[in-house]
Amino acid sequence: MNILDAFNVFYREDTISDFLINCFQDTNDFLVRFLSEADILVDEQTVFQVDTRVGLGENIGTPDIVIRALSNNELKFIIVENKMGAAEGHEQTIRYESIEAKFQIAQKYNVSIENIEFHYIFLALDTTARPQNSQFIFLNYDIFLRGEWPLQQKTLKYIFEDFKNKLQHFYEPINNPYESLESDLDLDGMQLKICWQKVLFDAFSSNEHLVLDWGEAGGAGRNNFIFLITKQNWTSERSFREAGLRQTFNVHVDTYINMLDRSKGVKEIGVRFESFPYEPHSKIKNSPDYDTFLENKNIFGEKLFKCAQKRGVISKKRNTKLLVMTVQIEGATIQEKVHHIKRQFEAIEHCIDSVISEMKADHLID
Numbered sequence: 130m131n132i133l134d135a136f137n138v139f140y141r142e143d144t145i146s147d148f149l150i151n152c153f154q155d156t157n158d159f160l161v162r163f164l165s166e167a168d169i170l171v172d173e174q175t176v177f178q179v180d181t182r183v184g185l186g187e188n189i190g191t192p193d194i195v196i197r198a199l200s201n202n203e204l205k206f207i208i209v210e211n212k213m214g215a216a217e218g219h220e221q222t223i224r225y226e227s228i229e230a231k232f233q234i235a236q237k238y239n240v241s242i243e244n245i246e247f248h249y250i251f252l253a254l255d256t257t258a259r260p261q262n263s264q265f266i267f268l269n270y271d272i273f274l275r276g277e278w279p280l281q282q283k284t285l286k287y288i289f290e291d292f293k294n295k296l297q298h299f300y301e302p303i304n305n306p307y308e309s310l311e312s313d314l315d316l317d318g319m320q321l322k323i324c325w326q327k328v329l330f331d332a333f334s335s336n337e338h339l340v341l342d343w344g345e346a347g348g349a350g351r352n353n354f355i356f357l358i359t360k361q362n363w364t365s366e367r368s369f370r371e372a373g374l375r376q377t378f379n380v381h382v383d384t385y386i387n388m389l390d391r392s393k394g395v396k397e398i399g400v401r402f403e404s405f406p407y408e409p410h411s412k413i414k415n416s417p418d419y420d421t422f423l424e425n426k427n428i429f430g431e432k433l434f435k436c437a438q439k440r441g442v443i444s445k446k447r448n449t450k451l452l453v454m455t456v457q458i459e460g461a462t463i464q465e466k467v468h469h470i471k472r473q474f475e476a477i478e479h480c481i482d483s484v485i486s487e488m489k490a491d492h493l494i495d
Contacts, residue, residue, distance in 0.1 A: 132291045139295050140214045140254075140319070146181050146193045148292070149211070151285060153179045153196070158279040160196070167250050167266040169207060175200040185233040189224045197238060205246045206234055210265065212253040214319055222251060222262035255319065256303060257326040257343065271300050303327070310463045322354040325386055328463065329356045332471045356384040358474060363481060365495055369404050374418035376495035378425065379405035380481060382474055395466050397455040398473060399447070400433060400481070402426040410450045425493055429484055430454060436480035442473060 138144040153160040160177060164170070178197040185191065194209035208225050210217075224230060226249055235242040251260035254270045273289075274296055280286045302309035302316055306324035309316060316324070326343045333339055342357040359381035369377040384398050404413055404422065413419055430446065430453030437444045443457040456473045460466035488494045 131294060132288055133295050139299075142193065142211050142213045142215070143182070145213055146211045148288065150179050150181050150194060151282075152278075152280060152289065153177070155280050155282050155285050162276075162278060163272075164196075164198075164207065166268055166272045167207075167248070169205070169248050169250075169266075171198050171205070172200050183234075183237065185225075185230050185237075189227065189230045189233060190218070190221060192225055195234070203246065204240060204244055205248060206238075207248045207250060208234075209250045209252055210260070212251070212255065212258055214254065216258065217251075217261060220261060222249070222260040222265050225249065226262050226264050254299070255323055256300075257323055257330070270296055274300070307463055321386075325354050326356065328467050329384060329470070332467050333358060333474075354386045356386075358382045360478075360482075363485060365405050367495070368406055369408075369413070369416075369418075369422075372495065374404060374413060374416050374422040376425075376493070377405050377422075378429075378485075378494045379403045379407060380429070380485065382477070382481075384470060395458050395470065397445075397458055398470060399452050400454045400456070400477065401451045402429050402453050403451050425488070426453060428493065429488065432484040432487065433477070433480055436483060437477055440476050440480065442476045442480075444477075 133139045136144075153163070154177075157175070157177065160179070161171060161175075176199045178199075180195045180197075182191050182193065183195040192208045193211040196205075196207040196209065198205040198207065208230075210222060210225065226247075231242055231245070231247060235245060249262070249265040250268055251258075251265040252268045252270065256269050256271075259267060273293055278289065280289055299320065302312075302314055302320055303323050306327040309320070310324050310328070329343070330341060333341060338360055340359045340361065342359075343355065359379075363378075363380040365372070365377040365379070367377060380400065380402055382398055382400050384395055386395060402425075413422075416422075427448075430448070434444060434446050434454055437454065437456070445455050445457075447453055447455055456477060458466055458469050458473060460469050485494070
């Protein structure tokens with residue numbers, strides 16, 4: 130039996146972070162190899178200190194791993210954020226790279242901030258997870274499946290081999306997402322999510338005008354996958370906190386997939402009219418502009434439905450707090466469904482553009 134299965138720790142970030150730190154401390158060669166994957170070069174005389182869960186204060190947070198590298202009076206700090214399943218916390222990588230975080234690190238390690246060279250690594254199991262902060266180098270766990278990773282301690286070698294076996298088993302279905310989604314393979318929720326993200330991203334990424342988001346967006350949670358499509362002109366230029374709810378808006382199309390029931394597949398995509406930024410209705414319902422916001426949502430929904438009918442798009446009116454319309458998706462295979470999602474989106478994309486332009490001309494939204 131695989132030791133990670135025996136302890137059920139493959140998706141536990143704290144446990145895997147502790148395991149990696151033990152590997153980093155076992156031999157400098159392992160750590161130097163890891164840093165080289167992020168194009169962070171150190172010389173042979175470098176002395177390392179590796180710490181886990183270094184608290185930087187309530188407003189900043191706690192990075193998973195902090196590596197201190199000292200060589201020839203050159204001091205590097207490498208901040209590693211480790212993600213085995215969960216999405217990035219709210220502006221987490223932005224907070225870790227802030228000047229406040231740098232001062233906290235300098236203070237904790239009793240060094241001058243002027244002498245520190247900072248580097249940032251976002252290490253994720255999910256091939257589709259990207260850090261919000263572009264200063265973070267993105268690495269996938271599949272790096273450990275390539276080349277040699279020297280370790281000395283016998284137990285660590287044994288665990289690392291089991292870890293690589295788990296990684297191999299995890300990534301194999303992801304390399305062929307269409308086939309894996311169609312198969313009877315026993316994929317877990319993370320594997321299913323990545324497969325769906327890959328096929329949908331491939332379908333829409335060639336359109337540079339689209340803004341794509343996915344994963345646990347909108348609070349969908351680990352057991353569900355949501356893929357959001359929007360455009361810059363589908364969102365008001367100012368937030369409702371600045372301009373009020375009356376004329377602000379945020380429109381997007383989403384594909385929502387239940388990871389616990391693969392048999393349902395995708396039967397429809399939805400069009401939503403939300404506040405910008407999104408807030409649950411329970412938090413904005415007491416706003417003096419709330420009724421006007423709901424009226425704008427209803428006007429948008431009516432106009433959009435009429436436009437979709439004219440284009441022959443099979444759709445249904447919806448009147449939930451966020452959803453204004455759903456569009457039917459057909460297809461016998463995953464590939465056919467994804468192709469139809471793309472066709473249906475393209476059909477309603479022009480309707481959304483037209484309705485937003487019309488409502489702006491009528492000064493209903495800004």
